[in-house]
Amino acid sequence: MLSLGVIFARGGSKRLPRKNVKPLLGSPLVAWMCRAARASSLSRVVVSTEDEEIAAICESNGVAAPFRRPAALAEDYAGSPDIMLHALDTMERLDGRRYALAALLQPTTPFVLPEHIDACLERMTDPRWGLCFSARRAADPPQWIFAEDGEGRVRTVLGKGIAGDQEHSQKLAAAWFPNGACYVVRTEALRRTGLIFSDPMCIAKVADDRSIDVDDVLDWAYAEAAGRSFGFRPVGNPDGELPAEIRGRRVTLRRFGEPEISDRYLGWLSDAEVNRYSRRQGRSPVTADQARAYLTALRPDEVILGIHTRNKGHVGNVKYGPIDRANGRADISILLGERGVWGCGIGSEAIYLVTRHLFQAEGLHRVDAGSNNPAFLRLVEKLGWRQEGVLRDYVQRDGRWHDHVLVSLLSREFQPMPGYEA
Secondary structure, eight states: OOEEEEEEOOSOOSSSTTGGGSEETTEEHHHHHHHHHHTSSOSEEEEEOSOHHHHHHHHHTTOBOOSOOOGGGSSTTOOHHHHHHHHHHHHHHHHTSOOSEEEEEOTTSTTOOHHHHHHHHHHTTSTTOSEEEEEEEOSSOGGGOEEEOTTSOEEETTSOOOOGGGGOGGGSOOOEEEEEEEEEEEHHHHHHHOOSSOSSEEEEEOOGGGOOOOOSHHHHHHHHHHHHHHTOOOSSOTTSSOOSOEEBSSEEEEEOOGGGOSHHHHHHHHOTTTTTTSTTTTOOOOOHHHHHHHHHHSOTTOEEEEEEETTTEEEEEEEEEEEETTTTEEEEEEEEOOGGGTTTTHHHHHHHHHHHHHHHTSOOSEEEEEEOOHHHHHHHHHTTOEEEEEEEEEEEETTEEEEEEEEEEEGGGOOOOGGGBO
16 A cells, blocks of 8 residues: 655744754754655655755755645644645646555654554554554553643542542553654545544554654753653764764775766676676566666665775665664674676675674664575684574575575674774
8 A cells, every 4th residue: 555654844943933943863853754764665755845945954854845735734723634645636636646554753753663563554454443653651641630620629530539449540441642743644635634633543652752642842851851861863874874884994985876877787787697696586677767766765774885996986785774772783784896896805894894884873783684695604603703593594596496595693792803894
């Protein structure tokens, strides 16, 4: 099912002025949701805003801002269904396609992760549900909440007394409260009812530390303290952007882009020997447009770095991601297309440099890879990687079966190698 994620981010916040552009632990508040949403399984993500600064921040963090929210929908009490319907109608017209699901995403819950959004999407594959929203466990039992009438008298909001088992919170059933991050609704139900909360509903449960909701100054102070204590960072590079270059003694890694999509590069992708151990073995040649489409479709936490040497220029690529932030891990793979650098240590240096970056800059706990290439397995073994498992008879090549070996390196096992340092 096609799904449209819409980040609600207006510029006129009253309780905490300009909160969406205010830096939280070094990144604008709205950037946190942008990065989580872009790394999720949503088919498309856009921002609904009337504010040019917010639009620019979102675009710099991988979220499109193809329209501006009308002033009437940017007022304090504008209805969420109306804002969502405006975004949905606009994007279906611009994209020329219909979306089955619409996800309301609020940047005021900054520590949400892509997997929390994906959990809502996954639950909505069951046709029973009209809405799935992210929720935290309610801090207080609803049975103990009181409302005051005009005469100063209070009664429980549920209209029942507190007696017996209701006096003991541990005996009460868990209650759940929307954490504000994500609401995934069926567009058919939204159009039919004009409501975001469309029955029947279900929830995706999110831990308290990832459910902090920022609405005022006190919330902000709490979010800063908790985020700093737990080491939270936006999805992707914690400093906001990948360095322009990662330099080693003989190798420089640079973000792979349009300049590298050359006839030489396309030739590597069609070279049977270059792809002998890759998933591209036996596939048809790749065109420049297909290479560009693949690059555009990458998630923000999937990065391809071109491997460059002084004498030969671009000789291959190393890729990492997607990054599993919850568990601090990422996969790594490498393509050395230029045969003249095989066996010269260029691949080893490239893997060393990207591993160092992931441990020291991204703060990951482990990196993983899998291969049936004996040369690659010898390479990572020299870098301290360890074999973790074998998928037996996993790949058929040259008329016989070959095992696929799983290897990894933990951050505490990483050892600096002066021979690879600039």
